[in-house]
Amino acid sequence: MDNVDVSERLHSVARVADAFEAVPGNQRVLMAVLQACREPQTSEELDAIMAPVLENNRSVHSAVELRKVLEDHGAIRYVKSDEEELAEAKMRDAEENGEVEVPEIDDEGFYVVSTPAPGTWQLTEAGQAYLDGDPVGAYARDLLETREPQYAPVYRELLELLSEGPATKQEVDKVVESNPLTAEPRMYGGHFVGELEKAGAAEWDGAWAITEYGRTLLGELAATGRE
Numbered sequence: 001m002d003n004v005d006v007s008e009r010l011h012s013v014a015r016v017a018d019a020f021e022a023v024p025g026n027q028r029v030l031m032a033v034l035q036a037c038r039e040p041q042t043s044e045e046l047d048a049i050m051a052p053v054l055e056n057n058r059s060v061h062s063a064v065e066l067r068k069v070l071e072d073h074g075a076i077r078y079v080k081s082d083e084e085e086l087a088e089a090k091m092r093d094a095e096e097n098g099e100v101e102v103p104e105i106d107d108e109g110f111y112v113v114s115t116p117a118p119g120t121w122q123l124t125e126a127g128q129a130y131l132d133g134d135p136v137g138a139y140a141r142d143l144l145e146t147r148e149p150q151y152a153p154v155y156r157e158l159l160e161l162l163s164e165g166p167a168t169k170q171e172v173d174k175v176v177e178s179n180p181l182t183a184e185p186r187m188y189g190g191h192f193v194g195e196l197e198k199a200g201a202a203e204w205d206g207a208w209a210i211t212e213y214g215r216t217l218l219g220e221l222a223a224t225g226r227e
Contacts, residue, residue, distance in 0.1 A: 010075055012126035013133065019073035020198075023061055027198050029053040030070060033121075034131055037076050040120035043067075056205045067121065075127035075147055083116030143195055151192070152221060154179050158192055158198035159201065159210060159218040166207035 196202035201214035
């Protein structure tokens with residue numbers, strides 16, 4: 001692979017990462033779509049996967065809009081079914097020939113509406129590379145080792161709180177504001193749980209809850225003695 005190919009691949013993967021910045025607060029559902037699209041999924045199947053995630057999400061975006069964001073950033077693509085391709089080809093031929101399609105009518109006089117089999121959403125090469133690059137782990141490492149290493153004890157304390165069960169915003173704020181590390185400059189609970197959510201370590205489900213990855217991250221923080 002030459003340097004041009006490597007550069008293009010890195011740019012494509014970076015575009016996928018930009019999708020998560022384009023719609024803040026939707027990391028969990030976007031990641032669910034990418035993971036699901038490792039195997040071809042119809043729009044209906046993706047709707048079913050996205051619905052429970054969106055139910056408690058604070059997003060103003062619909063499932064269709066979020067899929068469009070991923071598509072526009074080169075993460076997933078829609079592959080038409082053979083029936084869809086055929087139906088579109090017939091429509092094009094009719095338009096080019098100036099023909100008017102006469103709808104089919106059944107024996108009872110009702111119009112016959114035939115819907116072609118749906119196509120599927122699939123990961124692109126860039127979407128696959130993004131997932132294979134462990135984006136969740138990379139975000140957490142960047143957060144705790146580069147951007148905010150001084151707050152590692154606060155993140156650990158929050159994860160310990162969430163590991164005991166779901167926590168309200170007030171409980172999160174209490175933990176954060178009682179830590180002297182957050183006094184100057186003053187830092188608030190919303191910042192820390194927001195970063196944990198972006199890292200895939202916490203999620204909102206009516207209250208803040210730890211994820212499986214959050215438990216793994218807590219174990220790593222405990223093992224390194226960062227408290």
